[in-house]
Amino acid sequence: DQQVKQNSPSLSVQEGRISILNCDYTNSMFDYFLWYKKYPAEGPTFLISISSIKDKNEDGRFTVFLNKSAKHLSLHIVPSQPGDSAVYFCAASDRGSRLTFGEGTQLTVNP
Amino acid sequence: DGGITQSPKYLFRKEGQNVTLSCEQNLNHDAMYWYRQDPGQGLRLIYYSQIVNDFQKGDIAEGYSVSREKKESFPLTVTSAQKNPTAFYLCASSITGNYEQCFGPGTRLTVT
Numbered sequence: 719d720q721q722v723k724q725n726s727p728s729l730s731v732q733e734g735r736i737s738i739l740n741c742d743y744t745n746s747m748f749d750y751f752l753w754y755k756k757y758p759a760e761g762p763t764f765l766i767s768i769s770s771i772k773d774k775n776e777d778g779r780f781t782v783f784l785n786k787s788a789k790h791l792s793l794h795i796v797p798s799q800p801g802d803s804a805v806y807f808c809a810a811s812d813r814g815s816r817l818t819f820g821e822g823t824q825l826t827v828n829p
Numbered sequence: 830d831g832g833i834t835q836s837p838k839y840l841f842r843k844e845g846q847n848v849t850l851s852c853e854q855n856l857n858h859d860a861m862y863w864y865r866q867d868p869g870q871g872l873r874l875i876y877y878s879q880i881v882n883d884f885q886k887g888d889i890a891e892g893y894s895v896s897r898e899k900k901e902s903f904p905l906t907v908t909s910a911q912k913n914p915t916a917f918y919l920c921a922s923s924i925t926g927n928y929e930q931c932f933g934p935g936t937r938l939t940v941t
Contacts, residue, residue, distance in 0.1 A: 761932030819871035
């Protein structure tokens with residue numbers, strides 16, 4: 719079963735606007751969540767994370783929101799830039815070592 | 830510069846042959862991981878190792894084998910028993926107990 723799901727395979731936004739990427743999970747034991755960014759033919763790079771004891775974490779243009787009751791997290795990018803165009807993966811951990819990844823969302827930021 | 834090296838970047842093999850993918854890290858991380866990525870799917874965990882000479886199966890270990898004889902190295906062998914070996918393979922490492930994993934650049938394996 720897919721414990722971490724990103725239901726939108728793709729998202730297209732205009733430069734300067736907000737990008738909102740969503741992620742849902744089913745395992746209530748997950749206690750830490752991460753977002754990774756991936757360009758084609760490269761490895762993912764860590765973007766931002768959040769512990770389950772928080773509901774928001776912000777780093778520059780990137781903010782992650784966690785709604786534990788809904789088992790939902792989202793990544794907000796504002797303002798969006800063309801260089802943000804990439805695949806974004808959310809990931810979750812329940813044991814501090816293994817990560818479970820979602821399917822990814824392809825973000826395209828149009829100039 | 831510290832980092833993770835995967836070689837080669839592209840690898841081609843004939844069906845029925847075993848192939849070994851290299852992963853080396855100089856980050857002094859204890860834990861290492863292998864994932865595969867297929868189109869439209871997330872990263873799926875194949876094997877992981879939290880300490881030298883020990884490793885555990887991930888979610889899709891069938892048809893793969895690993896060894897962890899040195900802290901810096903975690904090679905993955907794709908055996909002929911793997912039904913669909915063509916994929917993008919990613920190696921990662923982390924400090925044990927640390928959630929954040931660092932990834933290598935990946936190896937694209939094509940089996941025909």
